[in-house]
Amino acid sequence: MxxxxxxxxxxxxxxxxxxxxxxxxxxxxxxxxxxxxxxxxxxxxxxxxxxxxxxxxxxxxxxxxxxxxxxxxxxxxGTSGPYIQSERLPLYKEYADRLVSSGHAYRCYCSRERLEAMRQEQQSKGIPTGYDRCCRTDVGREEMRIKRLSELGHEPPFVIRLAMPLEGQTVVHDLVKGDIVYDNRTQDDQVLLKTDGFPTYFLACAVDDHLMGVTHVIRGDDWLSSAAKFVAVINAFGWDPPALVHPxxxxxxxxxxxxxxxxxxxxxxxxxxxxxxxxxxxxxxxxxxxxxxxxxxxxxxxxxxxxxxxxxxxxxxxxxxxxxxxxxxxMYIRQSPPGRIVGLCIQQLQKYKLIGDPPSESELDLARKLIPLEIERMKVLSEIVPMAEPFFTELKFPDGYEEKAVAKWLTVEYIKPLLQREIEIFSGLSVWDPSTLEDSVRSLADEMELKFAGVIHPTRVAVTGRTVGPGLFDAIWALGRETTLQRLNSVLEAL
RNA sequence: GGGGAUAUCGUCUAGAGGUUAGGACGAGGGAUUUUCAGUCCUUAAGCCGGGGUUCGAUUCCCCGUAUCCCUACCA
The missing domain is CATH 3.40.50.620 (HUPs)
Incomplete structure (x- = not known):
């Protein structure tokens, strides 16, 4: 099957x-x-x-x-449509009537006010809440109908309630939890069809699952405690319940x-x-x-x-x-083809207005260089936005520079000659790529008799305004010569 | 108040009578290094309590406790 x-x-x-x-x-x-x-x-x-x-x-x-x-x-x-319950109303009415005829359900004329008052009283008295079944008997129902008729001046609306068996047990077979036994005396006479002609979950699901040939019902555990009523409806129709699974x-x-x-x-x-x-x-x-x-x-x-x-x-x-x-x-971001992540990140950048929509050629060019460098740092795509910010916004020292970063790295005593030399060196480079940039800065460190790290960090802050980011030479490469020189100059002048 | 379900590291879980109780996230430490991240190595951390059953219970049964869910003319 x-x-x-x-x-x-x-x-x-x-x-x-x-x-x-x-x-x-x-x-x-x-x-x-x-x-x-x-x-x-x-x-x-x-x-x-x-x-x-x-x-x-x-x-x-x-x-x-x-x-x-x-x-x-x-x-x-599909073959079992319609798949929208509001388009299946006549069906529910038909099946509800069937249950009424067979004595498994009955009309209830009780007003919402009465029901609400009843519940209030039950709660205040500390006794179990539930419908008192006053319309379950022919006499009680007719009495209620007449009462409501005189109140309203017209034929009163009614709901259809399930006539839950008054004794015995209802067993729910759950494939994960095993058999669960409910005492029928603890189960309420559930409303199946509302006054507006719409069914409640219990009727609609029982009918649809049956008509659609559903074999397994997998639904949240919050349904388990009302599963007896659900199964009782199915039993009332004489159908076999589907296998139930409550994750x-x-x-x-x-x-x-x-x-x-x-x-x-x-x-x-x-x-x-x-x-x-x-x-x-x-x-x-x-x-x-x-x-x-x-x-x-x-x-x-x-x-x-x-x-x-x-x-x-x-x-x-x-x-x-x-x-x-x-x-x-x-993990999945890093496993993805970089091109896919680049595309998705570009959408994020557009959404947060870091780039235009559509983006310009130069924005796209920078994005395509930068995003692959940030992939290993991302856990969610939207994180690209703060990461890309220093690359897509205009940094004019000290605006946009992180205060702590500046205090730590742009205050070293050799900062001015360092930046000065970098400007000269970067301006003269015939090739603009990460390895050439790295070579040039390494020899500058030698020339100035500084440790490599002592050069790297101030440079990163001067160029990006941050202490964190992609490898420095990748970052400079992505940023481009023009912007890099511009930022170095702006820092040098302002210091 | 009534009914139902569940119970292993902080979290997600493996385990289905005898295990050094395993893995992952997170946390701590270390390595790599140009920062962050990543990657690799590593440490700490757990069977809710009490009775049974059994030679032996994390595991099976009962009770308790705790937590969650339902208790609508909502799904």
Whole structure:
């Protein structure tokens, strides 16, 4: 039997990395075992502020960026569409009615106010919260309907609730955690169809998973505690539940569900900062899954497909380690063809207005020289911006020079003759390349009877205004003769 | 309040009765060197507690504790 899995995001904004991780697990399972990866848009919550259609594009982009493109989804269609739940409303109504007819669900006329008051009271009394099932009986329901009818002056709206079995147990078979038994008496009569005609998660998912032939449901662990209700709905229809898999949650450093206050959580934020898709994917996969006793952490996509299995999913939550992600991204940056990194960094420079959009020829020339020199220093692409700053902005001593750098290296007693000689030497060079520059400065050090380091450091500060950066001669070479001389002169004159 | 899940270095994890408890990030030290970074070498750091089961428990069972999740006409 082919595996069919689904990723079911809600359009509430740019996807959370935790959601993306489940998408990746789904995708990997299908690539590994064969079958179809479905994406289905769960847009049944129309509450203003929670329904954000703009988020749909981010969802699509994130999947494309990671390379985990669904086999069937609303973008390309498929045999089980539509893949947007708001386009399947008649279906949910039909199936909800079916449950009502079979006695597995019932209409509930209770007002939100009544429900809210009930919950308040239960909480204040310290007793378990939940619906009191007053509409579950024909008598109670009719009473409530009449009451609401007289209040409203028209036929009152109703929801459809699941008639949860009053006794017995519901067993959830989780492939990672094993069988979990829930006492039905602790389960509420879940609302399945809302007054606005939209289904809740439980109905929509049960119906869609069944109709779409979903064999494995992989979703976050936050769904585990309500899994009994989910399975109860499926049981009520008389269907076989799909295999369930609940990968552990991703937590922030304070051990709470990862959220904005911990730092970036949304996919687009990571992309903006310059995380590479393969790094993001590799890192996310490893949060909650392990290849076993293999002592590695860097895997290519084919390697992950080869190794992926549900058994490797861990059972305990994982804390999102931003430092490790950075490290991994740096590894991938250094493994990438430099040309690719150059291109991506140029985009960053454009975004932060260090170069024009489009960039001029000379800007491009400098960027192509400089960026490869900075690659080994980068962990995220956006770091190129501060690194490139002294190269793309006009430095006029002492403006733009780091104070501490100046204090330390431009105060040496031989600074003036040193800069003077460098200006002379650099002006006369017939070839402008790193090794020629290095040779010339080495002989200057000999000539002035100075240690090489004693020449290097003041020069670096005079030319770039910083103490850190690429190898000095690479930097000077990239910067070009004109700018280098200009800066040396400006320092010499001002001292 | 009710229900569920989980528990190995600070963090991500390997381990599936007998191991010097392994790897990675981060931290410390060293080497390279032209600064930073990178690279290489290296050090410290862990089985939540208590009962069982067993010749023997990090590992299996129970209890406790802690943490997280659910408890909405949100997903």
């Amino acid at each position: 082919p595996v069919r899995v689904r990723y079911a995001p809600s359009p509430t904004g740019s996807p959370h990395v935790g959601n993306l991780r489940t998408a990746i697990y789904n995708w990997l399972l299908v690539r590994k075992l064969g079958g179809q990866f479905i994406a289905r848009l769960e847009d049944t919550d129309r509450t203003p502020g929670r329904y954000m259609p703009e988020g749909i594009w981010d969802i699509e982009e994130s999947l494309r960026y990671l390379g985990t493109i669904p086999d069937e989804w609303w973008v390309s269609g 552990p949650l991703i937590l922030g450093p304070d051990r709470k569900k990862l959220s904005k206050r911990h730092g970036s959580t949304q996919f687009t934020e990571f992309v903006d900062q310059g995380y590479l898709p393969e790094a993001l994917l590799n890192f996310l996969v490893l949060l909650g899954w392990s290849a076993g006793d293999e002592n590695r952490e860097l895997f290519t996509l084919p390697e992950l497909i080869e190794r992926f299995s549900l058994e490797g999913i861990s059972e305990h939550p994982a804390i999102f380690d931003y430092d490790k992600l950075k490290w991994m991204n740096g």
